[in-house]
Amino acid sequence: MGGIGSGWHSHSGKAKTQNYRYVDIRRWQRDGLLTGSGFDWSWTRNAERIASISAIVAENAITLQYRIKRDGEWQDVNCKIRLGTSACNLGEQTQLGRN
Numbered sequence: 001m002g003g004i005g006s007g008w009h010s011h012s013g014k015a016k017t018q019n020y021r022y023v024d025i026r027r028w029q030r031d032g033l034l035t036g037s038g039f040d041w042s043w044t045r046n047a048e049r050i051a052s053i054s055a056i057v058a059e060n061a062i063t064l065q066y067r068i069k070r071d072g073e074w075q076d077v078n079c080k081i082r083l084g085t086s087a088c089n090l091g092e093q094t095q096l097g098r099n
Helices: 025-030
Strands: 038-045 048-057 061-070 073-082 085-087 093-095
């Protein structure tokens, strides 16, 4: 109980990065999720859904929509993230987002 990834905070009250969910934009690109208009994503633990997020895909950006509980109240969050291009390890250039 209270181990890494359990969602517990340290005694100092500071949140730790292992208590947060992450997204892998490279996986979303490989899976073809960034070519549509949007999708839903969820995280599971022991076959139980523990968190979810909605993504709205635009030409050069993606907007993440989710809810967080802060001070006992649920809050809606909309986070727009710009997407760009970068060189691959093999020297090819890949564009994230729509082709």
